[in-house]
Amino acid sequence: MTGKKVTCHIVFQTHWDREWYLPFEVFRHRLAQVMGRIVSGLETGELKQFVLDGQMAALEDYFDVCEDEMKEKVLHLIEEKKIIIGPWYVLADEFLVSGESLVRNLEVGMKLAGQYGESQKVGYLPDTFGHVSQMPQLLKGFGIDNSILWRGIKSETSEFTWEAPNGSRVFTAFLPEGYYQPLLNEDNVEEQLKTYVGKVRPYATTSHVLLTNGGDHLMPKHGNLMGQIDDIQDEVEFVSSTYEEFLTKVQAESSTDLPVYVGEMRSNEHIYVLPNVLSTRSYLKQQNQEMEDELAGYTEPLASLCSKGKYPERYLEESWKLLMQNHPHDSICGCSIDEVHREMETRTMMLKQRLESIQMGSLSHAAVQDPMFSGNGLRKPFEDNSVFTVFNPHPRSFTGWVSGEIWLKEDRSFRLKDRNGKLYIPVIKKKRSGRHFASPLDAFPDFKEGTFYYIEFYVENLPGTSLSSFSVAEGDYEEFVETNLETVENEFYSIELSREGTIVLVDKETGRKHAGLQRIYSSLDAGDEYNYSPPVHDVKTYAELFSLPTVRKSFSVQEMTYVLKLETPEGLDQERTGPSEKNVLTTIHITITLRAGDRKMYVDYIIDNHSKDQRLRVQYPLGDSARYTYSDTAFDVVKRKAKTKEELDAPKQKEVPVVVEPSLSFIRAENGFTFYHRGLQEYQVTSLGEEDTLDVTLIRSVGWLSRDDLRTRGGGAGPNMETPEAQCIGQYTFHAAFEFTPDKSLGQVATDAHIYRIPPRIYPGETRENELTGLIEFDNEEVQWSSLRRVADGVELRLWNPTDRVQAVTLKSGAERIERVDFLHARVKTVENFTDHLNPKEISTYLLKGGRNA
Structure with a gap:
């Protein structure tokens, strides 16, 4: 100085x-x-x-x-x-x-x-x-x-x-x-x-x-x-x-x-950086990501495609504000009093209702569906889904599985047919009788009896940012039937359940066996909403198999469901130094789904949690020592050195070194193992004997906003207030997927993670011939998108490059011209021949002006 x-x-x-x-x-x-x-x-x-x-x-x-x-x-x-x-x-x-x-x-x-x-x-x-x-x-x-x-x-x-x-x-x-x-x-x-x-x-x-x-x-x-x-x-x-x-x-x-x-x-x-807020009240993280995806992933692209002159700009901006009111660090981090987080869930509920309504309104603007009997849409209220529409929100073509529910007035067998007459054999995963409710704008609300089918079917090359109609045709669907087998498989993997409640996977292409996958375990947590802190006398409990698995199969889709039991201490003892004397039983229902042509194994967790003062995790052995992992954050994929050495006692006014890492959508290990998720944003690499494991936090149960007696943090981080609802007692459902793909690039992993979180969606209604066939596409599988919406000067598309290499991207659009702009939409340059180059880790925003769709 x-x-x-x-x-x-x-x-x-x-x-x-x-x-x-x-x-x-x-x-x-x-x-x-x-x-x-x-x-x-x-x-x-x-x-x-x-x-x-x-x-x-x-x-x-x-x-x-x-x-x-x-x-x-x-x-x-x-x-x-x-x-x-x-x-x-x-x-x-x-x-x-x-x-x-x-x-x-x-x-x-x-x-x-x-x-x-x-x-x-x-x-x-x-x-x-x-x-x-x-x-x-x-x-x-x-x-x-x-x-x-x-x-x-x-x-x-x-x-x-x-x-x-x-x-x-x-x-x-x-x-x-x-x-x-x-x-x-x-x-x-x-x-x-x-x-x-x-x-x-x-x-x-x-x-x-x-x-x-x-x-x-x-x-x-x-x-x-x-x-x-x-x-x-x-x-x-x-x-x-x-x-x-x-x-x-x-x-x-x-x-x-x-x-x-x-x-x-x-x-x-x-x-302090208070790292374990990544997993505090993980249900809030899940809800937030659902709403981010609804808003930026479905609602804005759908309104951009369908609404044109009726684009609800003000409505969407107010929706963003409602979403962001849950984003302050004391809110989304889950480190407030219980009343605050109940109010957050109310905002989420309101936002969900709003976005669903805007989506339906956008489809009505495009006459895909009609809210009135006297309107001009093709599909009227109370008509069943014998014709329905699939929305691909991504500005890239989609090949893969489409899932969703349709209802028909009659219980019948059927196939599906697209506009070109191509037939598809759907898998019927669930079927139920029920009532369809509708409230037309020009008539009384009413119910119609029908049969609801949860269908899955495989499509190829759905155009980017498009609506595609499918109709019910004569034929037979694939039945999803229960078998007495104990394995599920597709052309890539075979999975069986071990007697200790983990899964054994065989990679058919390499012949390699991966054992001990998806081990669920609980350890005690004497921390607070900010920091994990094990008690001096910690107890680690591993889930055990509760019953034999149930396997259901069709020709294309196979599913294994099993139940684990976890007998854990009810919580901490009075001194908070070890386990309570009383034990409680937590059950975990797990469903693993394999689909033909898909390398991902999809996992649903339904956790009925009865344990307080714990950290509940799922663990995946990585087969060797892991030097580093990758995970995504805002507009980036970060390489992270594995920190398997963990300190547990902090000096006064200090935290122990951070060992948990953040992840928005995926975690990729050095050996090609990738874990995709929604809302499970905290992970850690730990050592298990001679190999390292990837441990993902499912639930962290704590009962205090802040305490000043933690081992891992040498002082308080806020008021010493009880927060019993942060114990997360009750039933919680989480969704994830994993795969072994060592040859897949990080850019492709990021693309798959985005599609995993925002898959094509089934909507009721029908598109007119040759309309709504695509707003924009781009051709690079490494490049990511984050925004597709209408603004005052045209249609905005925001791309970002997660890689360390320059990426060329060509934009296919009906626009007359495309300009590259900054975040405030000030012009940077005109994109010649609709082709641009994104430098490594660069974020780029484009305005599509004039022409058929812009």
């Missing part, structure tokens, strides 16, 4: 968790009180400026309930740049939401800030539990060239350069003492400030340091706060500032050879 006099930039702020140790509405009432104090302080001159935590949701929450007079005052202070707003909508956890959700978070936040005034151009991320690798590229795409971080950093300087895998760089300010610094609220201000500057000054590479005066849900103290420090200005110059002003000053003085850190930030050397 230079010998200049130090300038300490004091930024007045409050960090606003929408919900945490209090529910949302209680915190909102507190927000109204805090906003009143902020406004009065700014109007009287006690405060020069105030930063509203970098997220627009807090401002919208306040505007929803405040009086008009206060709203006008706040808007005036925003216009005068005394209240600083933006750029985010909410401060989301970065590892538990999709990359597209992070893009929309900034998009919505900056749009709202622009409506009220002007957004600060600051990548403000003060309290998220680590940072994804592509954040610098996301920020740069929105015109933000900096970031302010606290958790996850291992830098020894408070200024460094953060580089994304594609080479995008942002200037980064590290908060070595964190954002929670309400020092001017204290009585001994002079002593507090001197101590603080003494702590942060050794990290500084310039003569400027930053004090974020404020904290969680705190209002600034009354009085002339800056006037309290006049007597100590000789040693340090204290100035009231903003983040933008501080960054401008420090960047101007910084050297050009700052340390460069590449990729994600998950170090806990300086401060």
Whole structure:
């Protein structure tokens, strides 16, 4: 650091968790009180400026309930740049939401800030539990060239350069003492400030340091706060500032050879990163991914294909906001009181209803189905699914299995036929009698009796982003019948169940046998919603086979169902040092499905959990030592060194080194084993004798928001409050798949993971001849997509390259021209011949303009 006099930039702020140790509405009432104090302080001159935590949701929450007079005052202070707003909508956890959700978070936040005034151009991320690798590229795409971080950093300087895998760089300010610094609220201000500057000054590479005066849900103290420090200005110059002003000053003085850190930030050397929030209340992670997939995977592409002039832009933006209200780090991480997470499930329920309705509305706009008897659609209310439609949401052709339910007025045998007359033999996995309900817009609601069939059938080359009609034809379907066999197989694998409740798989192509797969085990957990912590006297329990398997087969699809029992301690003993005396029984129903032509083995877990204070995992032996794994995060696939050595006792105010890893959709081991999933976002490589295993957390049962007596974390992480619903007692269902494909590239794995999460879907209705046959396709199996929607200037398609190689991509579309744009839709270039090249790890957004579909 230079010998200049130090300038300490004091930024007045409050960090606003929408919900945490209090529910949302209680915190909102507190927000109204805090906003009143902020406004009065700014109007009287006690405060020069105030930063509203970098997220627009807090401002919208306040505007929803405040009086008009206060709203006008706040808007005036925003216009005068005394209240600083933006750029985010909410401060989301970065590892538990999709990359597209992070893009929309900034998009919505900056749009709202622009409506009220002007957004600060600051990548403000003060309290998220680590940072994804592509954040610098996301920020740069929105015109933000900096970031302010606290958790996850291992830098020894408070200024460094953060580089994304594609080479995008942002200037980064590290908060070595964190954002929670309400020092001017204290009585001994002079002593507090001197101590603080003494702590942060050794990290500084310039003569400027930053004090974020404020904290969680705190209002600034009354009085002339800056006037309290006049007597100590000789040693340090204290100035009231903003983040933008501080960054401008420090960047101007910084050297050009700052340390460069590449990729994600998950170090806990300086401060907790609270890694086991990846598995806390895993049902919330599952629900969130379902809604992300419904919104970005089905609803927007379907509306883009069908709605054209009736595209529900406002409706969809409000849907994104509802989704993102579940994304703050104390919400999606599952580390709040039970009431908060019940409210999250209510938001999910509302969002599901909304998206289903928008999808049906889109199909009605395209006359695929008709909500009225008197309308112009081909399929009227109460007509059965003797004709139905398959939607391929992906902008690439699809070959594989389509699954879903149809209903027919008569119980009958049938085949399926496409528009070209090609016949398909469906597999009927389930059949039931029931009533179909419909409520037409122009008639009374009613029920129709019928038979419901859950069908699966194999299709080839469904066009990208298309609707394809199929009709019921004469013929016989494949029956799904129970057998007395104990194995299932297809052309790739043979699977049998061992007597200890694991599966033995034979790879028919290599002849290799893989034993001990899918072992379920439970160990005790004396931790809290943030951190796993085994008790001193831990107990590990392995599930046992409860009964012989049930095998059902057709010619094309085979399924094995079996039940495991897990007799575990009911929970911890009173001292929380070991198991309770009482045991309870947890049962796990597992179904494994194999399909012809498909290398994946699909697994459904139905867990009836009765055990508290535990971590329940599924384990896959990897056959050898694993040096590394790969898993996906926001717009990236990250190579991760295996950390099989685990420490369990942390010193005071420290966490043990992080050994669990994040995953959005898949985990791939060095030997070609791949695990696909929805919502099972925590995994770990552990040692089992002479080989390593991949362990995926299914349920983590804990009963406290935070405790200060953990072995693995040397102090509390929040209020010491009981959260009995975090024990996850009850029935939970999870879905996964796995395969052994050592020759498959990481890009192809990422593509398969996306299709696994968002398969083609069956809808009622019928497409008109030669209509809705495809909006856009691209031709590269390595390249991924994350967004397909209509915007003001055309149709937006967002692609990203997960590989370390340049990828060429050709876009097939009815558009007249295609432009490459940034995240704000500013033009970068015209795509000549509809062919572009994506650099390694690059995210690229395209606008399709004019023409038949755009």
